[in-house]
Amino acid sequence: MAGDTANKPGQIVKVSGIYSVVHDDGKDTFEVTCVKGEHFPPTRSGKGAHFELKYGATHAHQHEARKGTGSGTESVSQSRT
Template sequence: MTEQHRLGEVVKTSGIYKVVREGENAAFEVTCVEGEHFSPTRSGKGAHYELLHAATHSHKHAELRSGD
């Protein structure tokens, strides 16, 4: 089963998430950033987030770091 994240939780992994709302067939995708919170939905009822594709911020990627 896919890990589900609740509204208001802190995002631990940046990436593309699917927003699933209870009783609705139409999910949608959003980008969530590590350290921010999962945003509430308009209905707020039974909604959760599922990670589809994790992504590393460019400033944190070893191949892209500047020569500090």
């Protein structure tokens, strides 16, 4: 078991990012994206699996570089040639 790094299905995601879905037997591990504030999804097996953060990432609308940019619906101009 992963100890403090194990997140169970149904718990609230504290850090957005890529998570490994790890089964207790260590087989069939795969990766999923989970978003801060949402719940970790249920697993097909129903039990014996947990989520481990592999790569943390800031969700786009919460990124520091976007603060003060308004509603987040800025238009992007594209030129066609």
